[in-house]
Amino acid sequence: MKTIIAACSQNLSGSRASLQTALRTLLAVPWPSQRDIGSALQLLAVLQWVLSFLLLGTVTLLVLICLLFTSLWPIPALYLAWIIFDWDTPEKGGRRMPGLRRWTVWKHFRDYFPVKLVKTHDLSPSHNYIIGSHPHGILCVGAFCNFITGSTGFEEMFPGIRPFLTTLAGNFRLPLFREYLMSGGEQPL
Template sequence: MQILGLKLIPLTEPLHRRKEALAAGAYFAMFSYGGYLGVLFGVYLLFTRFWWLSLIYTCWIYLDRKTCETGGRSSPWIQKWSWWRHLRNYFPARTVLVPGFKLDPKKNYFFGCFPHGIIPHGPFSSLLSPGTTLQQIYPEMTVKIAPMEQFFHLPFVRELVLGKGGISCSAKSLTYMLTRPEGGFGVSLSPGGAAETMYARPGQHKLVLKHRKGFVKIALKTGASLVPVFTFGEIDLFDQIQHPLVCRFQLFLKKLFHFTFALPLGSGFFQTSFGLIPRRKPLFTVVGLPIDVVRVENPTQEEIDELHQKFIKQLVHLFNTYKYDYLVDPEASVLEFNNTLAVLTKCHLTNLFLKPYGYNP
């Protein structure tokens, strides 16, 4: 039913679907704005009789700042929350293992996940949550997710990310996790990061990968097998507002804080025309065959480039093979590799504007 152009959700919507929508909206809100609200709440407490709680927690964050670089601190209690089950069922999110896929519990694995989207829903729901296909087949494997380091400096959100199995995406943190001698560990990383967020729009399969080689270098230095992962449907969850002024502010934040933001256009709790809840689109996270990597203490640029090209080749093959199963218009869907500069050019920004922020065409 539509009223004033709004597509309303029927009042007869089953309760379980309402719970799923609430879980999806809470996930987006928590990881987008939760940390900043936590900071404001901490500042507010300083002006109340509970000021000492804010000071104690600030000291705790400082003393606990290295935990995200030494394997994190998972909480079985947090990992079993029904929140994650409702989030996975909302889309729904499914894991697809390619034929011949096999993991050795004595080895460590580095999952390179694309696309990033506004927020990576696919890898989070398909690789990290209990009850997924990967964890059912390989219960002995422990998979960690590596978001940007800023999450671990934000109050309250950091505890949730750590409890869910998060670690920092810094080289030190990834190296620590991927060199565990007992094996059986995996790390999920979205190398496209903040730059790829700017491309996240329905129908645009554009990846920031051409010049992203840091994760490949870490795979070589640790000897961890590199696993290409592609989530079909990730870019369909949100549209976003694109305007030259918005691009300017995005670039400013990326330069200053190494992350950026998007103005997402998703769904609402009572209507589907706009809102901050991701659209209810199916997510299929396809996990490709692991690329065996021989450990090299000091890899040369040639070795890094060779493995990087091999990863890209397998990722493209993964996309071209499975797009016929999971995309509505597979023939018109092409995987493109771009960089942030291409987004800015699309926003019609001039060289004079780009240079102050360190981008020279």
């Protein structure tokens, strides 16, 4: 230990002063800069989105199945009753949660890619519009960020227009994942 401390302090004497110098050197770890923290938050925002898509429904389903065989069986039973009662809600427009659309995490998500919404024309809120997004796929970042999150300012640019994003109807059969999708304004196709 004396050798390590002496090597760190550039002093081979091993005195109390060299020990203090070594500790100061070891504890002088540079703090992450604002940019590093911002990059980490952006990465975490994207990671939560991808993991929600990949794991939320499947893991919730497995947990509910496991709970059926424990003393907590009323939890999956109540959720099953809720799903049956609430079966048609996704087709009827779902349940938006404005608070979820305004999460700060979506601003970090937007900045990771970066996604920008450019207004080229005024749209009347008295009409319905179908907006195509290409390229599209399983995880359509641009459409999700612009129409489901409030991070790009869609509601300010086009007041009175409520955007919806469509996805596969099977996604709305997975427990808890369906609530997550509906809360942002997604609907089955």
